[in-house]
Amino acid sequence: MSASLADLQSMFQDRLLRADDAIDPHLANGGPFMKAYDHAYRARLIEILTEDFEGLHLLLGDEQFFKMLGEYVDAHPSTTRSVRWLGRYLPDWLKNSENWGKHPELASMAAFEWMLGLAFDAADARLVGVETMTRVPPEAWPMLTFTFHPSLHTATLDFDVSAFYRAAKAGVDPDGPPIPYDATVTWAAWRHPEDLIVMYRFMEKDEAMALDAAQKGITFDGICEIVAGHTDADEAAVRAAGLMKGWVDSGWLIGIDAEGMSW
Amino acid sequence: MTLQGFGLGLRPQHFPEILGDDPNAADGVDWFEIISENFIGVGGPPLHNMMAVRERFPMVMHGVSLSIGSTDPLDGNYLKGLKELADLVEPELISDHLCWTGVHGLNMHDLLPLPLTEESAEHVATRVMRVQDVLGRRFMLENTSTYVTFEEDEMTEWEFLSEICRRADCDILLDVNNIYVSGFNHGFSMEAYLDGVPTDRVKQIHLAGHEHNGDYIVDTHDEPVPDYVLDLYAKAVKRFGHVPTMIERDANIPPFAELVRELKGVRLIAERELDMVPA
Numbered sequence: 001m002s003a004s005l006a007d008l009q010s011m012f013q014d015r016l017l018r019a020d021d022a023i024d025p026h027l028a029n030g031g032p033f034m035k036a037y038d039h040a041y042r043a044r045l046i047e048i049l050t051e052d053f054e055g056l057h058l059l060l061g062d063e064q065f066f067k068m069l070g071e072y073v074d075a076h077p078s079t080t081r082s083v084r085w086l087g088r089y090l091p092d093w094l095k096n097s098e099n100w101g102k103h104p105e106l107a108s109m110a111a112f113e114w115m116l117g118l119a120f121d122a123a124d125a126r127l128v129g130v131e132t133m134t135r136v137p138p139e140a141w142p143m144l145t146f147t148f149h150p151s152l153h154t155a156t157l158d159f160d161v162s163a164f165y166r167a168a169k170a171g172v173d174p175d176g177p178p179i180p181y182d183a184t185v186t187w188a189a190w191r192h193p194e195d196l197i198v199m200y201r202f203m204e205k206d207e208a209m210a211l212d213a214a215q216k217g218i219t220f221d222g223i224c225e226i227v228a229g230h231t232d233a234d235e236a237a238v239r240a241a242g243l244m245k246g247w248v249d250s251g252w253l254i255g256i257d258a259e260g261m262s263w
Numbered sequence: 264m265t266l267q268g269f270g271l272g273l274r275p276q277h278f279p280e281i282l283g284d285d286p287n288a289a290d291g292v293d294w295f296e297i298i299s300e301n302f303i304g305v306g307g308p309p310l311h312n313m314m315a316v317r318e319r320f321p322m323v324m325h326g327v328s329l330s331i332g333s334t335d336p337l338d339g340n341y342l343k344g345l346k347e348l349a350d351l352v353e354p355e356l357i358s359d360h361l362c363w364t365g366v367h368g369l370n371m372h373d374l375l376p377l378p379l380t381e382e383s384a385e386h387v388a389t390r391v392m393r394v395q396d397v398l399g400r401r402f403m404l405e406n407t408s409t410y411v412t413f414e415e416d417e418m419t420e421w422e423f424l425s426e427i428c429r430r431a432d433c434d435i436l437l438d439v440n441n442i443y444v445s446g447f448n449h450g451f452s453m454e455a456y457l458d459g460v461p462t463d464r465v466k467q468i469h470l471a472g473h474e475h476n477g478d479y480i481v482d483t484h485d486e487p488v489p490d491y492v493l494d495l496y497a498k499a500v501k502r503f504g505h506v507p508t509m510i511e512r513d514a515n516i517p518p519f520a521e522l523v524r525e526l527k528g529v530r531l532i533a534e535r536e537l538d539m540v541p542a
Binding site for chain 1 (some may be wrong): 305309312333334368371383388413
């Protein structure tokens, strides 16, 4: 009853994922210490996720937090080489979960924390400076497209979780629960170019829409149109240019291009 | 340059001491080992700090998710990332484990045991050759701690390891703690393991602590290296001579100075066994 390497590995993995016992006859002496693998799989993944979601942990408390993570690990076995990415589906999974979705502040907290984690160790890239913008000829501006630093990430939230998160990180009691927004608000997180610390702030609606468009490759002209929907048409270009300068000052931009030209 | 001396696993908790104002903080540490996956495709503080250490110390790279024994195809993206990291770090040595970590596109993030068969040996050896080709470097396989063996096994673990390395022409990262853990769990002779491994292929040694549960041991890396593992290390030094040796500590991580002290104890054992004059 000798099994192939492929079959043994399938059976072994099914044991870890679903407690399937097909591998048992293939374990020498009945595999008395198989429990070391059984236990390690979920424990390791939950330990990693616990480090990534301190705010969520404080929101839920130990019992509910670990129950939730156990359900998540079962729903999303890892498909990546690094444990770094285990939590990438957690915000959406929480939002769409029949049980956890009843508490939308959970998905907001998870999205917020995941965004900060992405900003922390995203790849490095050379920034565009303010002087670069001054070199762009005026006639090129309408067709400009923008490339953003890998550390810049956004999250659109139903709750303001920032104060609660800061309390969790500091290990102090929060002043109160996360506060629901009347309408969703988009936050941005990025890494400070010199200090390498993670910065974050919320964006006004027009900036969030402009950034989203710019990240999708919409030209400066198109971004002005989006901004014009939120302000006086005459001021749209000024507002859009102001946003660009703010993005450059914050270290968000790594490329400015137009029709085959780069600055 | 050939790697020499004694090293530690580089852990983020110790960056402030290693890179701090005290120039003697890492006295007695000749090199550091990084976990490859922690630096593939990342930037920011982790990469910045690691490279600051690299500027001052030789470094080796140690992976945990190559999954060399999996029947899934080798992950080309992972190998590409590993090569890019190796080109950046220029490690003295590069290694991963003789194990598999998942199939069907999943990763269990554990070092899972291989059946010790001719089929497995040929499968792994073929893949190691491919990895060495992609990396353009010699590669080391490390023996893992295991908690089960298979009815299908056709050879001892040391025969399995040695045969793969012979076929693939690769080297061995010998984990003395893992020999102890697996020897205890499966009842094989740890000395026979040492005697069964070819001396010319062992290029690095790992030491670590573990969790002893009475009837079985789990490789946890959360305690100092126990004396009985150091005794086995002394036997390894006698057989393999001076091989670059390091302590792994991945949990319950103590202050850096404590690990430096523990490493000095390891150095004394090697010097005693080799009758070396302390530097």
